Amino acid sequence: MNLAPLPELTIRDQVERALREDLARGDVTTDATVPMDVEASCVLRARERLVLSGLPVFEAVFTTVDPTLRVERRAADGDVLEPGAIAALVHGRANPILKGERVALNFAQRMSGVATKTAALVAALPAGAKTRITDTRKTTPGLRALERYAVRCGGGHNHRDDLSSAVLIKDNHVAACGGVAAAIERARAFAPHTSRVECEVDTMAQLDEALAAGADIVMLDNFDDATLIQAMERVGGRAIVEVSGNVTLARIPIIAEAGVDCISVGGITHSARAVDLGLDWT
């Protein structure tokens, strides 16, 4: 499957924001010690097994600091890198490379961290499973576009982008409407015809109500394995099924084999650790 690239404008906005934060007032150490005529070549190398994400952002950091720097890609976003594998080379003046290094790594380590965590869940799916691993809206404030891209690099899929792009009815929406059926009906009347209507359910009774009201997607929230299997039977193909809550690596095969369409996992964005990608100077 091909990977939808990050828009150029999105990359530029993110890179400029990060460089304003770290470099806009100068780099007193580098300018004191590294003359402009010193050239260098550096290697971006995996120091653990990881799924790469963020190479275009990494590159844009350096070319924004100094348009004469060149980044030579040796791998592509979405590739699995073994420890020691080379992701890219950076060539040019040592002074601006040193100025951009930390910001470039901050992006690549975090984005690859999200991709790697996603890929671990994807790898736990049984062979041939149709089940998707998706993200949620539990992303880092200001970095949603980058993290959604990183999820795709890890083989995952995206859920709705923001509060406007699809309907997801939760318990408080249901309560305000006086019931699942009313909430679904109102949402369908309100939402663009291009958007499916998804409804979160906590019990089998709510599931029945959602199915009867014609929900396009039901989100089974915190169902245990046994109830989940029972729920899938009840659905019987009448709706797309999303599972959310208490998803562990161990449960993924069980959930997938129950025939669930998608498993949404907040942790792939809100709790991914940075992976160890380093810049080696040669």
Place this chain on the structure above:
Amino acid sequence: MNLAPLPELTIRDQVERALREDLARGDVTTDATVPMDVEASCVLRARERLVLSGLPVFEAVFTTVDPTLRVERRAADGDVLEPGAIAALVHGRANPILKGERVALNFAQRMSGVATKTAALVAALPAGAKTRITDTRKTTPGLRALERYAVRCGGGHNHRDDLSSAVLIKDNHVAACGGVAAAIERARAFAPHTSRVECEVDTMAQLDEALAAGADIVMLDNFDDATLIQAMERVGGRAIVEVSGNVTLARIPIIAEAGVDCISVGGITHSARAVDLGLDWT
């Protein structure tokens, strides 16, 4: 020790950026299902043991979505909350509360995650130790101010803010100057007199060179316990000592007892997981 607050302007910038990402095009579900005249009160509650951080940001999210919402604080940033403890109440119209909920939680969960991870390291220090736990520049792009604040909430200290605010000489700077002494001398001539000159050293030989050249701070990079103790003797109070690299919870007492002044840990910002803080609707 009192806690330096986040500047109002910084909070506003972050909150507006995050809301533009999630809400600027509307919330199709909430507007379909929750009339404007439904009132609600919600409770922000710890669902695990955590150190709170980000309450002013959490509050600003709601008041930016709707200035009539009120957030009643029941705890303060820096407080340790036990599971079930209440951090704050949110009162007002259910519709805008639902619109801001996810963004408000994204901030509070992440910032409290950084504070909690920091606090765990701080708690590992021996009683009465003068040693500081500090952050690094390995922060989330665009969120540095918030993460540095969260580190302080957790009892940690901040390292230099950006590349301009202090000198930190690393191996590539040394290489470009032809030696530690030259690098320190150039940096001292270059840097504001308000900034100390810090030099990273990898070996005892480099340490000797840095001390001889009058480094104000030496950063011992990836020293094992034995070498570390030997290094502290060599320093003999002539410089502030920072330790970095391979810092585990178990090593912290050892490092601290060796008399080290500060331990900088990238992981408290680059790999903190979001803690479980939830909004309960009553």
Place this chain on the structure above:
Amino acid sequence: MNLAPLPELTIRDQVERALREDLARGDVTTDATVPMDVEASCVLRARERLVLSGLPVFEAVFTTVDPTLRVERRAADGDVLEPGAIAALVHGRANPILKGERVALNFAQRMSGVATKTAALVAALPAGAKTRITDTRKTTPGLRALERYAVRCGGGHNHRDDLSSAVLIKDNHVAACGGVAAAIERARAFAPHTSRVECEVDTMAQLDEALAAGADIVMLDNFDDATLIQAMERVGGRAIVEVSGNVTLARIPIIAEAGVDCISVGGITHSARAVDLGLDWT
């Protein structure tokens, strides 16, 4: 049906941008001639039959110019106003009212123009028709959020917000994939599970192919009335049907009676004229 409000942040961004354009350097005429202590009350009045839209934006212009100005609403967005009807009153210092007047009217006249044009199409639907009138992406650059809101004020519905929020396969996408079926299959594999897959078709053959490939929505592009009726039979409820192209007021009842789900009309945003809403000074 209730009307989803414009987010406060969106209103503020639009109003500040417009005022920067017109007022940021001052108003030489008003400051020369109107002392700050002159008070005024003005009436926003319809000078033709119109559907009101943009009152919160109109209000925000004045309160941004001077927070002491008060706007008293006498009608609500979505209301039909007959000629002479009062939409709102503006009270306060004449000097800042004069400074904001043109920008406030520019917003209200245009947004009400879109709402009024939309309402004319909606009014042409047969009683009880399920058919929606929707907008397109043919909106004024930079004003999409306001125009989508205005369409809702006029009783219309929104289509997808942007290129990321839903799938709409057009002829060039089909051509690149080698066929309708392949395009639909790839899009389904790619898109969030919350998004329906819509496919534009120009011929009955393409319609058959799209239905066979399981398109959720088919867009019948430039179908004449007879072919449209034939197409609806062929669909037989298997997909949502959208009609686009050459939609005139006269054709709307015919299209609606054929059972079409939605009619998308670029002209309601790209070619609406400003309606005559004026500010009378009393």
Place this chain on the structure above:
Amino acid sequence: MNLAPLPELTIRDQVERALREDLARGDVTTDATVPMDVEASCVLRARERLVLSGLPVFEAVFTTVDPTLRVERRAADGDVLEPGAIAALVHGRANPILKGERVALNFAQRMSGVATKTAALVAALPAGAKTRITDTRKTTPGLRALERYAVRCGGGHNHRDDLSSAVLIKDNHVAACGGVAAAIERARAFAPHTSRVECEVDTMAQLDEALAAGADIVMLDNFDDATLIQAMERVGGRAIVEVSGNVTLARIPIIAEAGVDCISVGGITHSARAVDLGLDWT
């Protein structure tokens, strides 16, 4: 007459704002279906008679989406295009062309719409008339610079840019000063010496007062043809004369032949429809 170009920075600001609105989160359809190695050439073609405006903006949209795209101009802004005439060619990767197509057309169709509507009024002027057709401040919020440029493309002229760049005294200013003469005197004392003082008049009595007070420009507001001719005699060359209000195509020759210097028309910006300019894929 040569045409003042749009500043590069203005084009960039507008294009980036529009692309952030439509494309910043990606194009799920195009990325699913159109591989990056598919090349295309497209033709921007007039589908009705029109005056072209916005070609540099159209071009900047594509090169902002992807700097490798090339736009080959076959016409220039200000040219009259007959139906079928080619304005430009777009060459390069089909994927980014599809992503930018709608935004590029939204700009070109609207700007050409303003130019075309302006040109229709200009064409109604008698041969050799010195009368100008000018815009007003009734422009689309946020797009004033583009619309003023489009007016020039259509052969029109610009009125003052914003509230600071010239004096235009209206009835409320007069009322606050207690008379036309006082208002003109204060404005002259206040305004930069580079700015003329213009005064709107509704009656012959006000016209006399304005002329006596030395107004540089008088704006005859809603004067009928007979009164207009009478007013021109009264002016007798003592002031520049602008006519505004109830200007129809039919009245333009009459107004021009009366010797009026300029006719300002809000409708050329506030109520121009988008013209039919399309992108044909070959």
Place this chain on the structure above:
Amino acid sequence: MNLAPLPELTIRDQVERALREDLARGDVTTDATVPMDVEASCVLRARERLVLSGLPVFEAVFTTVDPTLRVERRAADGDVLEPGAIAALVHGRANPILKGERVALNFAQRMSGVATKTAALVAALPAGAKTRITDTRKTTPGLRALERYAVRCGGGHNHRDDLSSAVLIKDNHVAACGGVAAAIERARAFAPHTSRVECEVDTMAQLDEALAAGADIVMLDNFDDATLIQAMERVGGRAIVEVSGNVTLARIPIIAEAGVDCISVGGITHSARAVDLGLDWT
């Protein structure tokens, strides 16, 4: 004469930009030493004779840092303050007052510096002279609106705001057109009818040419006193006369008595020193 106020939005933009520069990362000294419950009252006092300018900006700095701070004005912009005179009081928490103090003073000292320098030139005008002292476009980049306002506070007038708001033909424009007459004719055909056409002349011959071509304003560039008087006779009231270049305090009465309409002086903005306005803590 009343003083046109700075637009609120302009004040806010300037204040936020300045605070982002100085305070956005916190104030480590103040937060370490000054608890939030310490209250203070400070006095903004003139320490030399000066013309006050910038009080609304001074106030906005403090209320942006902390909305609970109160600034009590004891003087108004444009007032002459003797040494020791009080301009304003600041009341509230000492901590945020200390954080905003430097930025608030930076604005007030600079703006009052421009006003004071302007006022010195204005004071040199003979009693009853109609001559204006005006600014130029030689303003500090990014601060033009504030500096133009400060000029008005000092009793000066503004020249054109930017390159679009009026015509000023200089020698290079003349050279490109092949002569003064051609340049004036083209400019008049091009510029809005609300703008006067000004032409710089270096010699009596050019002056004659400009007058013959109907220039509305002639700028006599670097004319000595004798030639100036001769030039005024030549003009004979046919044009507004501006003098520029080599303007000293001593020459101002001579120039004014020659009947010149306006004297433009770059130095009032490009070379004003900050005046001594201090914040006394009580």
Place this chain on the structure above:
Amino acid sequence: MNLAPLPELTIRDQVERALREDLARGDVTTDATVPMDVEASCVLRARERLVLSGLPVFEAVFTTVDPTLRVERRAADGDVLEPGAIAALVHGRANPILKGERVALNFAQRMSGVATKTAALVAALPAGAKTRITDTRKTTPGLRALERYAVRCGGGHNHRDDLSSAVLIKDNHVAACGGVAAAIERARAFAPHTSRVECEVDTMAQLDEALAAGADIVMLDNFDDATLIQAMERVGGRAIVEVSGNVTLARIPIIAEAGVDCISVGGITHSARAVDLGLDWT
């Protein structure tokens, strides 16, 4: 000593802001009179003795207005230029050169003014003195990065960048803590370990207290020559010594010979006049 360059992003931000202020709405004079095909070469020339600063900003103005313009540098920032010396040449189309000329000069004249004023103080230091001339936070709002750079061009050094980057305890901080010692202790506990702690002292008693409390830097505020010499003896090398207040050119050798480490002077930024650098057209 090498000169730390301005970051590219900082230059771009400043240049775009300034051009938006002056040129964003076009240049009516130049577009009326100078066709696009007229080429020109201009010379940036010193018209008085000056220290050059701002050449990269000067260049960026022209290339932002028109990327085809070329600036050929004939001198470097930090160079002393004698009257008549050439700093740079500008080649390309006359039209965009005229549009950028004023903004480019505004930057170069002001920045060189700061550099020149700084250099005059530096030149007053005795040969071989270790004393630094430094700036303060009394910079033009919004231009701090440029002015700090200009100070370096003049041979000066920078003080702390903003309120977060170093500790500087003043009298109000001391008062709130109840004494110099307490203030220093709290600041040291609070500040990053990379920052020195500086304390302003007004009397010998305060100096003793600050030294006893271990201040890293003492700022002697408004000390006369005799007391200054006495103070230096008291310090005896225990702290870095900064002198501030009432610093005249005549006093600089005396202060330096007393062994002071640095002299901070607000006037080099807050009261530098623009130097005479002009663009000659050939």
